[in-house]
Amino acid sequence: MKRPAWYYAKDQQPEGTKTLTSSAPRLQAAKQATVEDIRVVAESLAKSLEDDKAEDLLFIDLQGKSSLADFMIIASGRSGRHVAALADHISQEAKKLTGRPASVEGMPNADWVLIDTGDVIVHLFRPEVREFYNLEKIWAPDSAHMRSKAQ
Numbered sequence: 001m002k003r004p005a006w007y008y009a010k011d012q013q014p015e016g017t018k019t020l021t022s023s024a025p026r027l028q029a030a031k032q033a034t035v036e037d038i039r040v041v042a043e044s045l046a047k048s049l050e051d052d053k054a055e056d057l058l059f060i061d062l063q064g065k066s067s068l069a070d071f072m073i074i075a076s077g078r079s080g081r082h083v084a085a086l087a088d089h090i091s092q093e094a095k096k097l098t099g100r101p102a103s104v105e106g107m108p109n110a111d112w113v114l115i116d117t118g119d120v121i122v123h124l125f126r127p128e129v130r131e132f133y134n135l136e137k138i139w140a141p142d143s144a145h146m147r148s149k150a151q
Helices: 035-051 080-098 127-133 135-139
Strands: 055-061 071-076 103-105 112-116 120-125 144-147
Touching: 035 055, 035 071, 035 080, 035 120, 055 127, 071 127, 071 135, 080 112, 080 120, 112 127, 120 127
Parallel strands: 071 120
Antiparallel strands: 055 071, 055 144, 103 112, 112 120
C-alpha cells in the first residue's frame, strides 16, 4: 500500500516524494503600538458601539491610572441579546483593527460581557447589571466623557 508523503517523518520519506509546505506568509513579530494607535483603536470601537445602538457610552482614559489598559469603554445594551450582539460585533471589529483576537468573557449569560484587546477594555452591560456594579464610580471620577449621538 502506497502512503501519502505527509504520513512519513521527513527523514523517512520514500525517494522521489517531498513534503509540501504552506505558501501562507509567516507571522511577523508585533510592532509596539503607540498611544495614538491605541487611541484610534479605542475610538473606532466606541464608534462601532454607537453605530450598533449601544446606550450610555462612556469612554475612559486610563493612562497613568492603571497598568491594565490604556482605555476603557463602558456601554449598555437594551437586553441580553443586544449585549451579546454588541460583544460579538466588537470582538470581530477588534480583531480587524489589531490583527489579534480579543479575549471575551461573560458571553453565555450576556449580563456583563468583558472584551479585552490588551490595550482597550470594553465592558458591556444590561442596564440593571451596570447600575448594580457601578464601574463608572470606580474608574471615571474625572477623566471620562459620555459620548452622545451628537458627537
